[in-house]
Amino acid sequence: MLARTIMVQGTASHAGKSILVAALCRIFYQDGLKVAPFKSQNMALNSYVTAQGGEMGRAQVVQAEAAGIEPDVNMNPILLKPTGNASSQVIVLGRPLDNYSAESYHSKVASGLWGVVTRALDQLRHAYSVVVIEGAGSPAEVNLDDTEIVNMRVAREADAPVLLVADIDRGGALAAVVGTLELLRTEDRQRVKGIIINKFRGDVSIFQPAIDFLEQKTGIPVLGVIPFITDLRIQDEDSVVMEEKNYRSGGDDQKVQICVIRLPRLSNFTDFEPFEIDDDVELRYVRKVNEMGRPDLIIIPGSKNTIEDLLYLKETGLAGEIVSAAKKGTSVVGICGGFQMLGSELLDPDGTESSIEQLSGLGLLEMKTVFAKDKITSQVAAVINGGGEFLDGYAGELTGYEIHMGRTELGENLEHAFNIQKRSGRQVAVKDGAVSKNGNVWGTYIHGIFDNDGFRRHLISVLKQKKGIKGEQSGQVMSTYERRQRDYDRLADIVRSNLNMKLVYSILGI
16 A cells, blocks of 8 residues: 655745654654655755765755664655756756756756656655655746746655645745645646644734635635744754854863864755764854854865855955964864865866866875766765874764765875775775864864764863863753754744644545
8 A cells, every 4th residue: 555645845945844744754663654755856065975886966855864774775766966067967766867067957857757756756655654755945936937846746656645844934924825726727726735843933813814814815725834943953054054053163171162164065064063062162163264263173064165155264264264274273174075175286177066176285194186077975984093183082983974075185195094994884994084183183084073973072081171161061961862852842842832733634545
């Protein structure tokens, strides 16, 4: 028997579709249903690697975790990773297909991937009892009607009732709902079975006349008004959320100041979210030299276009500021693309990421990186190889994942930071990363390395000692996994108490 389906679409991007799908997955899981998420096509720079080595969008990983299951590339068969200049790398069932311009993808490629979408959805419907489907952007983008493979075409294929979500925090929610419904084809409009108003602040009773108006105007019930939820550490894949990050200079001398450089093509910013649960850390994202303040640790994150983002660092003066800070003793760490930038030279002879074939790096580590067409995507387990103030004194296993197309060669006097002992479940012996002689500058290709709670706390302890902060860590720190599970339950409780779940189940046919 095929799984029942229900689809969450939005009146616009960032309306809260992903988080509501995660909430529904958690609620159905709590209620004893075998549930899986599905989003046929994502555009995001935050991605994840499954146990099988397939790359997929972060939102479906979160939704799968909320549903109590392992992520599967069938949950997100198509991932678009923007490379800049209106082009994206297209990932199909976890593997890179090629880079395409937006025009070329929509006119020549997308329609040919419809079979991939339907087969992935079919596999999930045979394996689970409920599939919660997420749309993308808005279903009312009439210019994409003939080529879209992520909104109403998917709803028709799955015969899924649709819940339409509007973000009231942005304003214009009523007009967005009515306008979206007005622009839909008649058959698609009839598929919309409920309206959800999301991110509401204030007294819901004052909003009741608007609810009455919507129901009378559209003939569709408003299933609930979800409050604006704060203090949830549920990972997001949408770069729009970066606008909500803090860019102010840090000022608390009793906290470790960690500064993440906000690159234009920053990828996997979820690498650094674990620091946000540590009470003795202040994490900031900065775009300009005057936002740097006096950090104790500078992190250069991953990038979908490393050479272009390195050029941005040089043009804005951030490169010089980072180098100067490192020479004065400030700790600097690079993750993936950020690790590559720490070297002496970056080469892209085949135009894999950029039209710029060669660019000198920051010169903080004696190494060079050459970009290649083949892409490494794997979950890994590693141990410390290098020394220095951060890497000495930690002996535990580290887990994470690799997503990169570059190969880095170290100079004779440079030491690898880590030994990868397992890739995608297979025993290996692969050197990773690099560390400076004094250990103050290091980098790695391993994403998710700060999710290792013991290692992260070790780094923070070293930084506190360097800064002269005395005393133990303030407050109790739960593990990143425990924190996420708690937040999934909290999210489910909030949505369940503000959504007419009886009607949702009726719409679902259960």
